[in-house]
Every structure is written in structure tokens, then in C-alpha cells.
Amino acid sequence: MSVATEKTAQQTAQSLTLRDLVKTYASRGRDAVTAVKGIDLDIEPGELVALLGPSGCGKTTTLRMIAGLETVTSGSIKIGDREISQLPAAKREVGVGFESYALYPPLSVRDNLLYGLKARKVKGAEQMVASISDRLEMNDLLDLRPAGLSSGQKQRVALARALVRNPPVLLLDEPLSHLDASARNRVRRELKVLQREFGYTTIVVTHDQVEALSLADRLAVMDGGVVQQFGTPDEVFDDPANLFVAGFVGEPQINVLPGVVRVDSGRARVEIGSGAGSLETAVTGVADGTHVTVGIRPQDCALSARGGDGIEATVAYFEHLLEFGLATSTVAGIEEGIVVQTPAEQTYEPEQQVTVTAAPERVYLFDKDSGERLR
Ligand SMILES: Nc1ncnc2c1ncn2[C@@H]1O[C@H](COP(=O)(O)OP(=O)(O)O)[C@@H](O)[C@H]1O
Ligand SMILES: [Mg+2]
Structure with a gap:
């Protein structure tokens, strides 16, 4: 990574603060579901936090609210001092690595990665794409079209696309789930190194405790729409707040x-x-x-x-x-x-x-x- 990019990224590192964040899904003819029940999180500039918890505990909903892909029922979301919970997604300066995020089918992977950068006239865009694709081991994908990619390859492209946007806040939902075991370990390490270098404030959602423990500066262990414990991997492992956390973190159980x-x-x-x-x-x-x-x-x-x-x-x-x-x-x-x-x-x-x-x-x-x- 060039010194110039590193510098801009470091300068933009921002805190992310969630206050009493609630999401109730209400759809006609069905019972309302409160998926997120009042979450408080104080994430430091440049910190990598893992949201860890079983399926259905509200991880994706939390991330989608931060990204602006889902409305907030109540509560506050701040990047630095800026309240963003009512802003449209495009104005939030949040990079999103959701796998379901559409790529433009007629463009190659390379052009998909370059697309947003060129629109914003970012200098050194080609170099940036080359460097990130090198480090995520996806050079062989650059000339392919999205339709030809496997789910693991799409996942790597989604991750690269989130990284090249160079956002102050990066949100990744199960970013490695479709990779095979050895690729997952390598990409996980590289993701951690890139995150450190760029200084993005990052949330990674995962249900995999090994992934959470190895990636995260701090873990938010969730169950039933509530953060059960927020702490470093050692704190969560050595000093569990309750039986749920004790049972969910640690292998063997x-x-x-x-x-x-x-x-x-x-x-x-x-x-x-x-x-x-x-x-x-x-x-x-x-x-x-x-x-x-x-x-x-x-x-x-x-x-x-x-x-x-x-x-x-x-x-x-x-x-x-x-x-x-x-x-x-x-x-x-x-x-x-x-x-x-x-x-x-x-x-x-x-x-x-x-x-x-x-x-x-x-x-x-x-x-x-x-x-x-x-x-
Ligand atoms: N669009 C939606 N409408 C209604 N309920 C939803 C919707 N999305 C998620 N839910 C419900 O909210 C809860 C949390 O879901 P989700 O945030 O996807 O959990 P996780 O990502 O931790 O698996 C689940 O009970 C799920 O069924
Ligand atoms: Mg999910």
C-alpha cells in the first residue's frame, strides 16, 4: 500500500457509537419481531469488533441498520460526532462487504472494483485494485465476469470492493463463510493485516468463534437481540458474564x-x-x-x-x-x-x-x- 493511501485512511479513522439501538420488524398479518433490543457499543477509531452469536440473534439486522439498508426503530448511530441513523445509505461513508451486494454483470471484476473509484476520480485507483487483489489472492479473477464466479470467489470480490472504497467504517457480514478452510485462514490473516494498515473502524459479523477470536480486538457476543458481553477475546473467555457466553465461546465447550x-x-x-x-x-x-x-x-x-x-x-x-x-x-x-x-x-x-x-x-x-x- 502506498504511503499516501495509508495516510488518508489513518486520518479518517473514526469512532462508531451505537446507543440503545432497536429494530422491530412489523409486517402486516404477522407478529412484530424485535430483532435488536437496545444495543450499546462504543467502538474505537481503527478497532476491529466481531459481532458473534448464533443464527437469528440480530447480527445482520444490526449491520444493516448501521449501513442504512434497514430503518432504525429507535436509538442512535454515530460515526465520530456525526449522527447517521437518519441519513440515506449513500451519505453514511460506510463500506459494506455484503455478499448479496450486486456486481454489474457486464463489467469484469477489475472494472467492478474500479467503478466507484473512477467515478470519484480517486488517484492511483488501478494500483490500489492491483495491490488488494494481489493480497486477497484474486488476481486470476480480475478478467472474469461476475456470472462466472463461485460463491467463494464472489465473497472475495465483495471484500475487495469494500476495501478499495477506503471508507472510515467497514462492515462485513460473514465475509469468509464460503471459502474453503485453507483459503479462509489465509484471507482472514490478510484481512486483519489490511484492516490494520488502513485503520478502518471495522465490524465483522460471524457465527464462528474461531474467526471472531482470531480477528477481533474486541468481541460483542450476542443472543436474543442483546449484547451479552463486550470485551477482548481474553476477557470473554476468562471472565464470562453469564452462562450463555461461557457456553458459546470456547472449544471444546x-x-x-x-x-x-x-x-x-x-x-x-x-x-x-x-x-x-x-x-x-x-x-x-x-x-x-x-x-x-x-x-x-x-x-x-x-x-x-x-x-x-x-x-x-x-x-x-x-x-x-x-x-x-x-x-x-x-x-x-x-x-x-x-x-x-x-x-x-x-x-x-x-x-x-x-x-x-x-x-x-x-x-x-x-x-x-x-x-x-x-x-
Ligand atoms: N426483513 C425481516 N422481516 C422480519 N423479520 C426479520 C427480517 N430480517 C430478519 N428478521 C428476523 O430478525 C431476527 C434476527 O435476524 P438476523 O439479524 O438476520 O440475525 P443473524 O444475522 O444474527 O442470523 C430473526 O428472528 C429473523 O427471523
Ligand atoms: Mg446474518
């Missing part, structure tokens, strides 16, 4: 078990299963005898020979993966069992008698009914 808190001379333990034992927890604010939901990540559990402090378990199933093993163990009195991530060099046999341990600060407790984190 966190163990979720019923438990009862026992407090003895100021120290709390949580009993798991019927007489299977207990684990110490760093949680201090829960009364003796409270029934809770316990969350422990497989990465935070360890197995030792039967005996000592911890939960008595029996190995049911052991998988040797490349960098670690996974031991699924049964525990008396709980249906779910516990999955433990074990070191690569260890091997376990079915029926092996073991004790599961975990560091007290990694034993999370959640309200049995609301799923809110107890601390």
Missing part, C-alpha cells in the same frame, strides 16, 4: 454441571454429583447450601490418579488429538459427565478411575435460573 455451594470458615467449595466430591472455588458471594450451575472449561480441568481433593470420575472415552487428548469421564449422580483436556503425552483407558481437579479461580458459578455469573 465448557462443562456445565449442577452443584451445591458449601462454605466453611470463609472458604467456598462446590459439591458436584452425589457424593462424588467437591472443588474449591474462588467465588465468595454465595451462601452455604445454594444450588448453582457450575462451569469448568475442559482446558482448566486436570486428571490425577484416584484419591485426594476433587471429583471422583471414571474415564468413559478417550480421544488422542494432535496437541492434546480429551477424556470424557462419568461422575456419579450427574448425567452430563465431564470433558477434560489432557496433555498430549498422556493416555487414558476406559474404566480408569481418576480424580478431576481445577484451580479455584477457574471454577465459575452461575445463577441456576438466570444464568448470570455469581462472583
